[in-house]
Amino acid sequence: MHIIAALLRPASAEKLCILASRMTPAIHNNVSCHFRVTPHVICASQSGITRSGWYACDYPTTVVVQVEAYLRLTGIPFTVKFGTTVGRYGKLPFIELNGEQHADSSTIVEVLTEKFGHDLNKGLSMEQRAVGHSFQRMIEESLYWHIVYSRWQDEAGFASAVPAYFGQIGFVMHKYVDYLMRPTLVKELHGQGTGRLPPDVVLDRCGKDLAAISTYLGDKPFFLGTAGPTYADVCIFAMLDWLFNSGVTTMLDAKAAEFMNLPAFVQRMNGLLYPSEEHAPST
Numbered sequence: 001m002h003i004i005a006a007l008l009r010p011a012s013a014e015k016l017c018i019l020a021s022r023m024t025p026a027i028h029n030n031v032s033c034h035f036r037v038t039p040h041v042i043c044a045s046q047s048g049i050t051r052s053g054w055y056a057c058d059y060p061t062t063v064v065v066q067v068e069a070y071l072r073l074t075g076i077p078f079t080v081k082f083g084t085t086v087g088r089y090g091k092l093p094f095i096e097l098n099g100e101q102h103a104d105s106s107t108i109v110e111v112l113t114e115k116f117g118h119d120l121n122k123g124l125s126m127e128q129r130a131v132g133h134s135f136q137r138m139i140e141e142s143l144y145w146h147i148v149y150s151r152w153q154d155e156a157g158f159a160s161a162v163p164a165y166f167g168q169i170g171f172v173m174h175k176y177v178d179y180l181m182r183p184t185l186v187k188e189l190h191g192q193g194t195g196r197l198p199p200d201v202v203l204d205r206c207g208k209d210l211a212a213i214s215t216y217l218g219d220k221p222f223f224l225g226t227a228g229p230t231y232a233d234v235c236i237f238a239m240l241d242w243l244f245n246s247g248v249t250t251m252l253d254a255k256a257a258e259f260m261n262l263p264a265f266v267q268r269m270n271g272l273l274y275p276s277e278e279h280a281p282s283t
Contacts, residue, residue: 061242062144062238062239062241062242063105063238064105065237065238065241065242066105066106066109066234066235066238067105067108067109069234069237069238069269069273070109070112070118070120070231070234072273072274073120073229073234073272073273074112074116074118074120075118076112076116076118095108095111095112097111097112097115106136109231120229120230120231120233120234121230121231123226124224124226124230128224128225128226128230131216131224131232132223132224132230132231132232133232135212135213135216135223135232135235135236136231136232136235136236138209138212139209139213139235139236139239140235140239142205142209143206143209143210143239143243144239145189145192145194146194146202146203146205146206146209146252147206147239147242147243147250147252148185148188148189148194149189149194149195149197149202150202150206150250150251150252151248151250152182152185152186152189153185153186153189153195154199154250154251156249156250156251157248157249157250157251158182160248160249160250161248161250162174162177164246164247164248165246165248199251202251203251203252203255206252206255206256207255207258210255210256210258210259210262211259213236213240213259213262214259214261214262217261217262217265218261219261221268223236223265229269229272233269236265237265237266237269240262240263240265240266241266241269241270243256244256244262244263244266245266
């Protein structure tokens with residue numbers, strides 16, 4: 001089995017395609033994974049990612065990191081290739097498995113786990129599964145929006161996010177980001193509720209999320225006290241890597257720096273996921 005994966009990003013700018021796998025005849029499975037990407041061509045090899053286009057960082061969202069981390073931890077071979085294919089449900093990432101589409105990163109992992117038997121949660125107790133699920137929902141439905149707020153609604157954070165995400169972009173692209181991409185994300189923040197809050201409340205709630213993660217992690221190498229990473233580690237790593245390693249300066253930085261075991265956890269996961277590389281792709 002060989003999955004060709006196209007990995008990239010920002011939630012409103014592009015369209016990505018993790019293209020197509022060629023399976024052995026005995027398995028008879030064809031997997032196509034699709035994410036959002038820039039319309040520019042981005043290719044990858046065993047030695048790393050070669051990128052062309054206007055993104056300065058490699059992963060401006062977390063969902064691609066989750067899927068790639070799962071593939072790496074389970075040993076499923078894959079190759080990264082970018083394209084412009086989008087899913088019919090309007091939700092990215094999605095995969096096609098034997099001609100059937102499955103959207104959402106968590107669903108993708110569930111489908112691949114069921115199909116190929118690579119279960120990162122194997123051996124967990126019901127209590128461990130409940131804890132992992134609860135923290136996953138917290139980071140996806142709470143911490144995620146605090147980070148988006150700090151980068152797209154807050155003026156200082158937005159001023160830092162644009163060059164970090166896009167590098168040196170031209171006048172036309174800058175207007176696209178200012179007048180289409182940013183308002184779309186701010187509207188989503190407002191609809192979700194976080195965008196209605198003042199910055200001090202967002203900062204306080206973000207600090208409580210990070211404190212909960214830090215306290216439960218403690219000095220354990222992995223979140224649930226297991227010998228190796230579970231899917232909870234994958235989800236937490238993806239979000240924290242986005243927080244700490246995207247090169248964006250925001251109002252959350254001083255608060256996040258209080259929890260020293262969190263960047264250490266990210267570094268540990270990066271070392272596990274990218275053992276032969278100097279560092280993981282930036283988020």
